Amino acid sequence: MGIPTRFLFGGVLMRKKxxxxxxxxxxxxxxxxxxxxxxxxLIYSFYLSLCQWDIGTGASRTFIGARNYLRLFTDARLWxxxxxxxxxxxxxxxxxxxxGLALALLLNRPFRGRNLVVTLFxxxxxxxxxxxxxxxxxIYHYQYGPLNFLLERLKLNSVNWLGSNQVSIYSIILADIWxxxxxxxxxxxxxxxxxxxxLYEAARVDGATxxxxxxxxxxxxxxxxxxxxxxxxxxxxxxxxDLVALLTMGGPGQSSETIAFYNYLTGFKYFSMGxxxxxxxxxxxxxxxxxxxxxxxxxxxxxx
Amino acid sequence: MVSLFLLGVASCAQAVKLVVIGDAGxxxxxxxxxxxTFKEKFxxxxxxxxVPFGEVYEKEKMELIGQTGAYDIMIVFPxxxxxxxxxGWLYPLxxxxxxxxxxxxxxxxGYRDFYCKYGGKVYxxxxxxxxxxxxxxxxxxxxEEEKANFKAKYGYDLKVPExxxxxLNVAEFFTRxxxxxxxxxVLERAFYxxxxxxxxxxxxxxxxxxxxxxxxxxxxxxTMEPGINSEAGVKALEIMKTMHQYCPxxxxxxxxxxxxxxxxxxxxxxxxxWPCVGKKGADANQSKIVGKIGVAHVPGVKKDGEIYYRPLMxxxxxxxxxxxxxxxxxxxxxxxxxSLETSLDDVSTAETGLDPYRYSHFNHPEAYEMFENVEDxxxxxxxxxxxxxxxxxxxxxxxxxxxxxxxxxxxxxALSGEKxxxxxxxxxxxxxxxxxxxxxxxxxxxMYQELVxxxxxxxxxx
Numbered sequence: 001m002g003i004p005t006r007f008l009f010g011g012v013l014m015r016k017k018x019x020x021x022x023x024x025x026x027x028x029x030x031x032x033x034x035x036x037x038x039x040x041x042l043i044y045s046f047y048l049s050l051c052q053w054d055i056g057t058g059a060s061r062t063f064i065g066a067r068n069y070l071r072l073f074t075d076a077r078l079w080x081x082x083x084x085x086x087x088x089x090x091x092x093x094x095x096x097x098x099x100g101l102a103l104a105l106l107l108n109r110p111f112r113g114r115n116l117v118v119t120l121f122x123x124x125x126x127x128x129x130x131x132x133x134x135x136x137x138x139i140y141h142y143q144y145g146p147l148n149f150l151l152e153r154l155k156l157n158s159v160n161w162l163g164s165n166q167v168s169i170y171s172i173i174l175a176d177i178w179x180x181x182x183x184x185x186x187x188x189x190x191x192x193x194x195x196x197x198x199l200y201e202a203a204r205v206d207g208a209t210x211x212x213x214x215x216x217x218x219x220x221x222x223x224x225x226x227x228x229x230x231x232x233x234x235x236x237x238x239x240x241x242d243l244v245a246l247l248t249m250g251g252p253g254q255s256s257e258t259i260a261f262y263n264y265l266t267g268f269k270y271f272s273m274g275x276x277x278x279x280x281x282x283x284x285x286x287x288x289x290x291x292x293x294x295x296x297x298x299x300x301x302x303x304x
Numbered sequence: 305m306v307s308l309f310l311l312g313v314a315s316c317a318q319a320v321k322l323v324v325i326g327d328a329g330x331x332x333x334x335x336x337x338x339x340x341t342f343k344e345k346f347x348x349x350x351x352x353x354x355v356p357f358g359e360v361y362e363k364e365k366m367e368l369i370g371q372t373g374a375y376d377i378m379i380v381f382p383x384x385x386x387x388x389x390x391x392g393w394l395y396p397l398x399x400x401x402x403x404x405x406x407x408x409x410x411x412x413x414g415y416r417d418f419y420c421k422y423g424g425k426v427y428x429x430x431x432x433x434x435x436x437x438x439x440x441x442x443x444x445x446x447x448e449e450e451k452a453n454f455k456a457k458y459g460y461d462l463k464v465p466e467x468x469x470x471x472l473n474v475a476e477f478f479t480r481x482x483x484x485x486x487x488x489x490v491l492e493r494a495f496y497x498x499x500x501x502x503x504x505x506x507x508x509x510x511x512x513x514x515x516x517x518x519x520x521x522x523x524x525x526x527t528m529e530p531g532i533n534s535e536a537g538v539k540a541l542e543i544m545k546t547m548h549q550y551c552p553x554x555x556x557x558x559x560x561x562x563x564x565x566x567x568x569x570x571x572x573x574x575x576x577x578w579p580c581v582g583k584k585g586a587d588a589n590q591s592k593i594v595g596k597i598g599v600a601h602v603p604g605v606k607k608d609g610e611i612y613y614r615p616l617m618x619x620x621x622x623x624x625x626x627x628x629x630x631x632x633x634x635x636x637x638x639x640x641x642x643s644l645e646t647s648l649d650d651v652s653t654a655e656t657g658l659d660p661y662r663y664s665h666f667n668h669p670e671a672y673e674m675f676e677n678v679e680d681x682x683x684x685x686x687x688x689x690x691x692x693x694x695x696x697x698x699x700x701x702x703x704x705x706x707x708x709x710x711x712x713x714x715x716x717x718a719l720s721g722e723k724x725x726x727x728x729x730x731x732x733x734x735x736x737x738x739x740x741x742x743x744x745x746x747x748x749x750x751m752y753q754e755l756v757x758x759x760x761x762x763x764x765x766x
Binding site: 052054055059077141142143158160161162163164165168245248249250251252253254255265268269270271272 | 358361362369494504505555556571703705706714717719742743
């Protein structure tokens with residue numbers, strides 16, 4: 001006589017249920033932490049963005065709907081900060097990519113002391129961002145800084161690196177390039193190292209020139225890594241804060257103020273929490289759009 | 305039983321641990337110097353947390369809003385006191401003052417009546433008496449060659465500038481390029497007539513010295529219309545724009561350290577700065593112009609035959625106790641000790657940036673040992689006191705930081721040539737009106753009127 005099916009499957013079901021409960025219990029702490037530090041702040045900050053809450057006055061939160069978002073469109077200071085951030089993305093990340101690629105190509109060949117050279121190139125990235133800011137503040141000093149000293153020695157005019165509203169944002173971009181080009185370099189170098197030597201040989205055998213090999217073999221294979229490196233740098237550069245705070249405090253005027261810095265001022269100096277939250281969501285939307293463009297480009301390449 | 309007893313004794317014997325927060329650096333030194341004294345006298349152990357100057361406000365506020373009790377003793381900039389006290393975040397000190405007198409009658413009126421009190425109650429004790437002063441190179445002023453050249457160019461004798469017009473003349477005269485002569489010596493690098501605090505958090509005070517002397521007011525008391533873009537405000541910014549030509553090219557990036565150093569390293573003829581610069585100027589470890597510094601009142605305008613000048617009182621420091629403090633009485637004993645017993649030692653040393661705020665600080669020039677002699681110390685103190693008596697108070701309202709920084713951004717824009725002075729101040733006034741409406745106009749008006757009433761009673765407002 002066989003065991004009745006319902007009891008057989010009922011037993012399996014009971015065991016499955018027990019396993020599910022046990023699994024849930026194991027996963028619960030992680031879910032709780034995720035909810036606490038990720039999901040809840042996301043939902044709460046979105047709710048805040050729909051409220052007016054100026055903590056400094058002791059006033060309570062007042063629901064105002066989308067008024068904070070409408071205010072974003074008329075805030076000239078915000079658009080100035082976005083413009084500066086855009087400059088950092090185009091010039092800063094663009095330069096980091098080109099320089100990083102050039103360095104990676106140069107270092108992608110065996111030579112004596114290569115490991116030491118690579119390590120030295122990585123140093124800027126390993127220094128604490130606050131220390132980088134302090135170093136560049138000294139470098140940029142108009143009277144005592146080594147940069148103007150060098151320019152003077154070359155019979156050129158000193159540059160007002162931090163005190164000119166036309167130059168200050170570029171000074172920040174330059175310091176950022178110095179700090180993060182090594183990251184792009186090491187990422188692309190890893191990608192180059194993953195390209196099999198046989199492909200280079202095959203290209204050589206087929207009569208490809210070095211330039212041809214670079215454009216038709218190396219670049220296509222390196223593309224996914226390039227996209228990742230640029231995407232990570234774009235997301236980081238969008239949040240640039242430490243260099244701004246240490247070098248210029250966003251000045252003179254607002255000429256080097258980035259969106260992250262203005263967001264910080266709004267939330268933690270002026271304590272206008274509702275408006276600061278809406279600004280944060282604007283940044284999130286922009287970053288998500290940019291990330292999607294990059295990832296679609298990557299997926300498009302994969303499909304082809 | 306024995307171990308329980310010992311545990312009890314041990315816990316009783318443990319000193320009370322209090323947490324202090326303030327701007328990192330020289331102003332926290334007294335907490336370290338007297339750590340042993342606090343332990344012996346009050347059975348208190350201090351944990352001192354230093355944060356960057358520009359972050360003190362938000363670091364303190366975040367913990368106070370959250371009522372975390374993270375801090376017991378707080379160094380507070382007076383402009384935040386009203387906000388902190390109004391929100392119930394500070395412990396009122398009147399009952400403690402009745403038990404342990406901090407001798408507030410010895411404190412100069414501005415600090416005593418405005419920077420330590422709110423709503424008639426005392427919430428803090430003074431710790432640092434900031435007032436802006438004019439420092440200049442007296443050796444260059446006394447140089448015969450420079451005097452003759454100045455007289456030939458401007459038609460009057462070279463002297464300490466007392467009006468803004470004289471200030472601009474002297475600044476122009478002493479701005480020299482590398483290779484030109486200064487007091488008979490060929491300059492190895494450029495020398496500047498003056499400099500100012502260019503970063504947006506405090507630049508309003510340097511503009512404010514001129515604005516206040518021209519009769520400017522922050523707001524109209526009745527209508528709360530901003531007064532910053534009045535005729536006085538625009539003229540003040542135009543004067544500052546002229547002054548800008550005689551400053552180092554990177555002056556708009558100058559904070560406290562850069563402004564102090566450009567003068568103390570001998571690259572600039574005169575600056576308006578806090579009292580600590582006078583002390584540090586007499587310390588050979590920090591200054592290349594020891595013995596060459598004069599102190600005077602900030603320039604003003606001639607009014608009815610007299611010079612009307614009003615130096616701003618930006619920053620300053622007071623010691624407050626958090627409402628959530630674990631032991632407010634012990635915290636009070638510590639701050640009373642610093643504000644009274646050791647205050648003369650703390651303000652008379654070049655190792656701190658703390659400045660005089662008690663009459664007794666001004667009456668003991670011999671304590672200021674960094675000066676070559678007592679006479680020099682007396683001159684320094686007389687200069688500071690002269691400015692303190694005519695101090696123009698900083699606004700102490702919720703939102704003051706936003707008002708000041710917004711104004712600072714526009715002043716900076718005008719000085720960098722991005723906007724005209726009128727455009728910049730009109731935009732600043734528009735921003736002030738928006739802030740005012742957002743924070744609650746009626747409430748702000750009530751608080752501002754109370755402030756003005758108090759300033760008037762103390763003879764600091766017309």
